[in-house]
Amino acid sequence: MTQRLLVDLEKCTECRTCELQCSFVHFGVFNPNKSGVRIIARWPELPRARVCSQCADPACLPACPVEALVRTAQGVVQVLYAQCTGCGNCITACPYDGVWLDPLSGVAVKCDTCAGRFACLDTCFVGALAAGE
Amino acid sequence: MLECYGKKLLRVNLTRRTITEEPLSEDFIRRWVGGMGFGTRLLTQEVAPTADPLGPDNKLFISVGPLTGTLAPLFAQTCIVTRSPLTGGIINTYAGGHLGGAIKASGYDVIAIEGRANGLVYLLITPDGARIVDCPELAGRSARQAEEALKMAAGRDDLHTLAIGLAGENRVRYASVISETRAFGRGGAGAVLGAKNLKAMGIAGIGDVRVADQNAFQVAVEVAYQTLRDNLAQPWSLLAGFGRVGTGSGMGLINEKHALATRHHRLTRFAQAEEIGGQAFADRFPTRPIACLGCQVHCGMLHSPVKTPWSEVWTRGPEYETMYSLGSLCCNDNAEMLLKANDQAEAYGMDTLSLGVNVAFAMECAERGILPRHALGDDVTLEFGQPEATIRLIDMIAHRQGLGDTLAEGVRRAAQTIGQGAESFALQVKGMEFAAWMPERMRGIAVTFATANRGACHKRAPIGAELMGFLPMDGLEGRAALVAQIQDKVNAIFTLVACRFAEFALPLGQFVALLNTASGLDYTEAQFVRLGEAIWNLERLHNLAAGIDGSEDRLPDICFTVPADFPKDSKPLTREDFATLLHDYYAARGWDALGRPTPERLALLGLQA
Numbered sequence: 001m002t003q004r005l006l007v008d009l010e011k012c013t014e015c016r017t018c019e020l021q022c023s024f025v026h027f028g029v030f031n032p033n034k035s036g037v038r039i040i041a042r043w044p045e046l047p048r049a050r051v052c053s054q055c056a057d058p059a060c061l062p063a064c065p066v067e068a069l070v071r072t073a074q075g076v077v078q079v080l081y082a083q084c085t086g087c088g089n090c091i092t093a094c095p096y097d098g099v100w101l102d103p104l105s106g107v108a109v110k111c112d113t114c115a116g117r118f119a120c121l122d123t124c125f126v127g128a129l130a131a132g133e
Numbered sequence: 134m135l136e137c138y139g140k141k142l143l144r145v146n147l148t149r150r151t152i153t154e155e156p157l158s159e160d161f162i163r164r165w166v167g168g169m170g171f172g173t174r175l176l177t178q179e180v181a182p183t184a185d186p187l188g189p190d191n192k193l194f195i196s197v198g199p200l201t202g203t204l205a206p207l208f209a210q211t212c213i214v215t216r217s218p219l220t221g222g223i224i225n226t227y228a229g230g231h232l233g234g235a236i237k238a239s240g241y242d243v244i245a246i247e248g249r250a251n252g253l254v255y256l257l258i259t260p261d262g263a264r265i266v267d268c269p270e271l272a273g274r275s276a277r278q279a280e281e282a283l284k285m286a287a288g289r290d291d292l293h294t295l296a297i298g299l300a301g302e303n304r305v306r307y308a309s310v311i312s313e314t315r316a317f318g319r320g321g322a323g324a325v326l327g328a329k330n331l332k333a334m335g336i337a338g339i340g341d342v343r344v345a346d347q348n349a350f351q352v353a354v355e356v357a358y359q360t361l362r363d364n365l366a367q368p369w370s371l372l373a374g375f376g377r378v379g380t381g382s383g384m385g386l387i388n389e390k391h392a393l394a395t396r397h398h399r400l401t402r403f404a405q406a407e408e409i410g411g412q413a414f415a416d417r418f419p420t421r422p423i424a425c426l427g428c429q430v431h432c433g434m435l436h437s438p439v440k441t442p443w444s445e446v447w448t449r450g451p452e453y454e455t456m457y458s459l460g461s462l463c464c465n466d467n468a469e470m471l472l473k474a475n476d477q478a479e480a481y482g483m484d485t486l487s488l489g490v491n492v493a494f495a496m497e498c499a500e501r502g503i504l505p506r507h508a509l510g511d512d513v514t515l516e517f518g519q520p521e522a523t524i525r526l527i528d529m530i531a532h533r534q535g536l537g538d539t540l541a542e543g544v545r546r547a548a549q550t551i552g553q554g555a556e557s558f559a560l561q562v563k564g565m566e567f568a569a570w571m572p573e574r575m576r577g578i579a580v581t582f583a584t585a586n587r588g589a590c591h592k593r594a595p596i597g598a599e600l601m602g603f604l605p606m607d608g609l610e611g612r613a614a615l616v617a618q619i620q621d622k623v624n625a626i627f628t629l630v631a632c633r634f635a636e637f638a639l640p641l642g643q644f645v646a647l648l649n650t651a652s653g654l655d656y657t658e659a660q661f662v663r664l665g666e667a668i669w670n671l672e673r674l675h676n677l678a679a680g681i682d683g684s685e686d687r688l689p690d691i692c693f694t695v696p697a698d699f700p701k702d703s704k705p706l707t708r709e710d711f712a713t714l715l716h717d718y719y720a721a722r723g724w725d726a727l728g729r730p731t732p733e734r735l736a737l738l739g740l741q742a
Contacts, residue, residue: 013431015424016231020204024351029341030203031238032291040290041231043314043423044437044447103260103339123204123358125365125429 002075003131004054005037005111009046011128014039018120025119033102036111052098052111063093074116081107136343137199137651138162139240145256147329148248152263157242167198168630169225171243172214173668182678186218187304187328189249198630202237202342204354205647206361207635209233209425217320219306219543220564220588222676224320228312229425235293239338250330255283258336271332273299275480276311283335292337298482300531301327305541307487311479314433314449318484320587345653353646357639361429364638371637375432380453384410390600391700394571395461396517397497401696405466409456413468441469443524446476457569458489463496464518473524481531490566491540492526503553508536557690563588563681572692573706575599575606580616580714583686586672592633593620607704613717625665667738670730683728686715
């Protein structure tokens with residue numbers, strides 16, 4: 001089964017370094033909208049995490065009208081940025097809020113597990129992030 | 134080159150209700166770097182030193198820095214520079230959290246607030262545009278309520294905010310600016326916004342934050358991360374303690390060292406210190422650490438829910454400094470009271486340090502018979518160790534009722550009003566109430582309290598070295614020069630904008646490496662510290678022209694009275710000691726005997742007289 005990013009909300013300190021790391025690793029810039037993981041504060045309650053569930057039967061794939069979503073050999077759904085028109089169909093289709101639009105570039109953004117490397121784990125000092133099923 | 138900057142200033146004129154963008158030149162950015170550098174240069178250029186801090190001619194500059202919103206760890210602070218209604222001089226004040234990242238993402242390095250609106254307004258800055266919105270319905274609301282209203286109005290979860298509470302609207306001279314779970318605490322920036330009728334600001338941005346050299350920056354970040362990991366792994370790590378139970382982690386140690394100001398400086402140790410230290414709060418109340426953007430220390434302890442005798446609250450804090458000001462200084466050993474008081478300070482928007490010192494001052498006056506013991510009402514006695522008196526007085530100060538109106542002015546003015554010798558023991562320098570440390574005990578504190586441009590401030594002192602005995606607390610040799618160096622270094626890192634705690638872990642070279650790889654600039658360590666010194670001197674010149682001269686580089690008489698429990702193995706501060714320290718300080722700074730920067734020193738720093 002495809003591994004996905006797991007967020008332990010009770011350990012998470014909401015530092016959002018994972019967001020900075022993700023956008024930097026993928027796009028060379030710092031921009032939460034370009035991160036595949038999003039942490040939303042709701043103090044005093046625990047934060048909310050948005051991240052792709054790497055579904056076995058993803059709803060986003062068939063929703064894309066321009067075939068900008070593809071499945072890798074590891075089973076991870078990836079966005080082909082050059083193809084993506086920013087129509088938002090995948091966002092509407094996803095039941096988990098796991099994909100969103102980067103308003104600046106106009107493309108859909110989601111967690112791609114960094115080809116199984118999960119770069120965000122390196123920057124979480126409190127062990128709130130893990131790769132799992 | 135300079136990819137990490139937006140290179141833009143947003144100028145908001147509340148009188149004319151105009152919002153305009155201005156470019157920041159490469160020369161300006163290169164010279165002043167960001168944060169405190171930008172704010173200080175702009176304020177000293179654009180606002181007369183004699184401008185009424187609460188008048189329409191004062192301006193308030195909100196600045197971020199080259200490392201804001203990047204992976205560089207512990208650089209989430211936003212800097213506000215303005216003229217202080219408490220000191221009458223220039224103030225710089227900081228808040229962490231996530232506001233800085235939002236400002237950076239919006240493409241602005243500086244937001245300048247000027248003039249005065251003709252009714253209560255808020256400022257909303259989003260990718261859809263910037264606008265000033267009338268909000269009479271928010272009058273009197275807590276800072277948190279105002280921030281929530283703004284977030285609802287904007288309808289986006291990437292909006293970050295700052296706001297004032299009732300204290301700012303009532304121009305309490307030490308009113309703070311609250312930003313979500315953090316605060317721009319010292320110096321009355323909240324009163325400045327209150328006088329401008331600006332209740333709140335919300336900002337969201339969708340921009341990319343870039344660096345000049347991605348590979349080199351990544352390397353510099355990895356080095357910083359490793360340094361932090363190594364530091365946090367040490368058993369004695371201060372930062373690790375902060376991350377477990379907050380900044381009050383050192384309470385036991387500080388008390389053991391007789392360095393905890395108690396009962397309005399009559400004592401150096403508080404018998405019940407452990408009941409109000411960081412560990413006590415973590416043990417007794419629901420506690421969860423929350424962090425500022427990109428920070429691995431996570432020193433912010435969120436306590437929710439907490440039942441207190443007054444109301445149920447949730448609050449982020451108290452900080453160590455609050456455990457002193459509203460705790461030991463007032464002889465309050467009641468943790469629930471501290472949580473309630475912290476919540477009041479967040480809701481009303483008041484600096485807990487100045488607030489606590491004013492409360493303790495009132496208690497001291499009552500004890501000496503110069504204020505009536507029932508000044509707060511027939512049902513509560515104004516006395517040390519009286520939680521009800523503390524909570525009542527905080528409400529009265531925010532509302533400017535009765536004695537609260539006198540204390541809302543700060544202890545310097547309150548002492549002048551009350552008279553009867555109160556000026557000799559009011560804990561203030563240049564109008565700024567004392568931070569948590571004792572000049573009687575620690576020579577570095579004596580120097581920095583007396584000479585800091587923003588008044589009795591602890592942020593630029595060798596606290597750790599003196600506390601741990603690496604430097605003798607009562608030593609004079611080289612102490613003043615060391616304080617001057619720290620003042621310069623901290624100023625420099627506040628251009629980036631670093632958290633004060635970053636300097637506890639990262640060596641100077643790493644700050645410079647992060648700056649240069651992010652910006653493409655080529656600062657050396659010496660040049661970087663020199664920048665800090667230049668900013669210090671800009672502040673000093675502004676203050677001198679405002680009438681704050683060398684005669685204000687002094688400590689109140691109470692600092693030369695020896696506390697009853699002063700440890701036998703250490704020497705208390707004498708007036709001769711202080712005179713020596715001040716003389717050494719002026720010499721180290723290259724200033725004349727009256728504490729004025731000489732033309733030679735200014736020329737060296739590239740400044741004009």
